[in-house]
Amino acid sequence: SICFVGERAYIFFRSIERPDAIVTYADPPYTRWTKNTTTYEGLQMHCPETVCLWGKIYVCMRGNTHGIPIYVYDPETKRFEFVHDVYANTSTDRAYPGMIVRDDAIQVVYYAYKVKAQNIYYQRIPLNLIHDLTEKALR
Numbered sequence: 001s002i003c004f005v006g007e008r009a010y011i012f013f014r015s016i017e018r019p020d021a022i023v024t025y026a027d028p029p030y031t032r033w034t035k036n037t038t039t040y041e042g043l044q045m046h047c048p049e050t051v052c053l054w055g056k057i058y059v060c061m062r063g064n065t066h067g068i069p070i071y072v073y074d075p076e077t078k079r080f081e082f083v084h085d086v087y088a089n090t091s092t093d094r095a096y097p098g099m100i101v102r103d104d105a106i107q108v109v110y111y112a113y114k115v116k117a118q119n120i121y122y123q124r125i126p127l128n129l130i131h132d133l134t135e136k137a138l139r
Contacts, residue, residue, distance in 0.1 A: 003050035003057045005075050012059050014045040021045040023073065036078055049099045051106065060108055062095040068110050072134050081137040083130065086123045106130055
């Protein structure tokens with residue numbers, strides 16, 4: 001997934017060699033990419049989707065335990081912190097999130113599977129809640 005903070009582009013993905021998250025970035029003209037020197041061991045970043053708010057990047061993904069966690073990435077400190085978990089109580093497998101900012105909220109849709117039933121779920125998370133959770137996570 002790609003996200004911009006100012007002119008700098010960030011791409012988030014999972015290592016194919018290990019179950020670790022990788023962050024790369026580039027400045028215009030986006031021909032030389034730098035791998036973040038910080039590794040996020042054990043964070044399996046499956047199907048990441050990103051949005052930028054307040055100079056930070058929010059990454060929604062299929063998590064290690066088949067959840068849909070939202071993490072905040074601070075480009076200045078290179079910290080990756082858990083903020084919120086999006087889930088449907090009825091599903092055993094959740095993946096492929098989509099995320100946008102609209103109407104003062106982060107709006108998330110995702111696929112969920114329970115034995116013989118596939119569904120698409122939606123959750124609206126108010127920006128003021130995301131802001132408060134971010135402040136708490138980055139303390």
